[in-house]
Amino acid sequence: MTPIPVDRPLGEADLDALEALLDSLPANREPLDVVMLDGYLCGVLLQPRPVPEAQWMARVVDIDGRAPPPGFRMGALAALVRRRAAELNRAIAKREWFDPWVYQLDDEASPSETVLPWVAGFANAMDAFPALMNRHEAELLEPLATLYRHFDPDDLEDADELLAEIETLEMPETLAEAVEDLVRSVLLMADVTRPAVRPAPKPFSRTPGGRARPAPGPRSKTGRRA
16 A cells, blocks of 8 residues: 655545544543644644654653553554644745634634634643743743633643733634634744744845735734734
8 A cells, every 4th residue: 555645634534534543542541632633733843943753742642641552553643643743844834824623612612712622732732842931032922822811821820921911912703813813823933933944135126025914913902913
């Protein structure tokens, strides 16, 4: 059987297969679900130094890193996870939009409740691999607060600066806005922890060029964009 290239994005059937594999793990393991997995992978990929695959892959099947049970199809799961990680990595490296794996929970769920599992997966990566959280660049504070505002403030211990920044932000009003903030925050953090290699500047020209407009930030409680 010809191996599927790692650079091929996952389709619906692949995602169903991945979900089935995670669901097949026994009750004495605590695997990530597919939404948490997506946020977790972004957290891993944003680390200032690459995390060895063996270290981060172990926490996909169990948040404490316990080995999968005998007979579990770890190779099949790892191949699927590797493809999603590669897809996210390409988007982050090129600072391109990607579609987070976020699903509407029910009609009553708020946008914040809907994206919370994705953010929880991201936070799992921060707990397991704290190099990013140990950075203190001011540019990291706003995107981190944009993500962590979805947590209960009581769950954020010893994070006074982060909590103060969260206090300046409003919750998103729509799911589309909440999802946009996930992607925007990831790409803003990448600018700090994974700075892009920029091409050499072109020769000076007096011809006016186009001007890109930055994406709007999350709204502050004053009604302004952060």
